Amino acid sequence: MSLKAIAKQLGLSVTTVSRALNGYDDVSQETKARVEAEAQRRGYRPNTFARRLKMGKIDAVGLVFPIHPVPLNNSVFMDMVGEISRELAQYEVDLLLIADDDNADQHGFMRMVQGRRVDALIVAHTLDNDPRLQQLQSAGFPFLALGRSQLSQPYAWFDFDNFAGTFSATNHLISLGHERIALLGENNYQAFITQRRSGYLEALSKHQLSTDYLRAVPPTRRAGYKAVQELMALPSPPTAIITDCNSHGDGAAMALQHMGLLTGEKRVSLVVYDGLPVDSIVETDVAAVIQSTREGVGKQISSMVLGLISGQPVESLQVLWQPEFTPGVTVNPPA
Structure with a gap:
């Protein structure tokens, strides 16, 4: 189906039809709507390669x-x-x-x-x-x-605002009485990672709390699982854990669940950035820092x-x- 057929049906020039389909500003909205409706009715699709060459766009x-x-x-x-x-x-x-x-x-x-x-x-x-x-x-x-x-x-x-995410989560835990708060952070220097780490450290500094529970780990379930095992084996283990990604957050949740510490009287508070993955085997409603949908x-x-x-x-x-x-x-x- 050619532009000529559309132009003939609408009583327009081929140039006007072409410019309407390509979104040029010198064609009225009413004319564009008529052209687009007729093109859709006829199942017309422009030659994408030719249009890209003409308009200097790759799409x-x-x-x-x-x-x-x-x-x-x-x-x-x-x-x-x-x-x-x-x-x-x-x-x-x-x-x-x-x-x-x-x-x-x-x-x-x-x-x-x-x-x-x-x-x-x-x-x-x-x-x-x-x-x-x-x-x-x-x-x-x-x-x-x-x-x-x-x-x-x-x-x-x-x-x-990655800083605000961990800062608010850490402050919330502190307001509940936690003093030994761990952060499992990714072991790289990408901006969002350093910002999340800074938010956690700033909240601890504001309340003069120890940063000894900061851990840099790979963003994997295995690393999160092992890091939590090691933290909970300390003479004074953390009472709360924040993870800055959901991969090692899932590993952390599994470790706490296997040790009977995710829920119950001896529970350890857990906050996972972005929430647990949809395929997590942990069914507990874990606290999360959510970044929209x-x-x-x-x-x-x-x-x-x-x-x-x-x-x-x-x-x-x-x-x-x-x-x-x-x-x-x-x-x-x-x-």
Whole structure:
């Protein structure tokens, strides 16, 4: 089905029909609606490749993620990726996953930039001083950072207040009378990890409590399980535990459950960032720091990256969301 047939049916020129389907501003909304309705009725789909060449757009966005640690093992990250992809697909924009090796001489995503294979990049798991973002900013290429970093010029970013999440959770435990509070934190220097660690440490410092129960562990169930076993074997074990990701949070919950400490008279309070994974075998309603829904995050990020592609100022594309604390049944005064 050609543009000519649509133009003839509506009494419009082929040029007007083409510009209406491609979203040009010089075509009225009424005319666009008529053209789109007729195109849909006829099952017309434009030649995507030709349209991309004409408009200088690729209709693809790359999502850059680090190889180490492996975020594809994280259900929260993968749920978010799925929602971003679904939202962008509604605008006929494809999402490409680009693995990036920090130890490589050259970042693989720069091939996408230099070959103009994507319209913009989403950069996940940022660092406080992130060479990827610095390189993209120097190249003048549009990007949306998932996390804040230190850059010389303004840039688009979306983030959660990770500091506030652990700070509020730790303060809540302290208000219940806990003094020996452990944090199982990921053993890397990505920005969201350091921010969560800082929130925990700041709350302890404010009340002059010991930081001896801080542990840096890999983001795995096994590491969380073993860390809790070791903590509970101490002469003065913690009375409360916070984990900064749900993978080792699940391991921590399993360890406490196996030791009879997740519930009951000798229970140890537990707070898991992002909540337990959906496939967890632990059925107890564990306390959590929740970062909105994956659907909400996907819509927000997709909207921002589409705005970036359309030329919105980066200063208007800077969004910080606040996490929420849900107490569940695993936050109680010390046993």
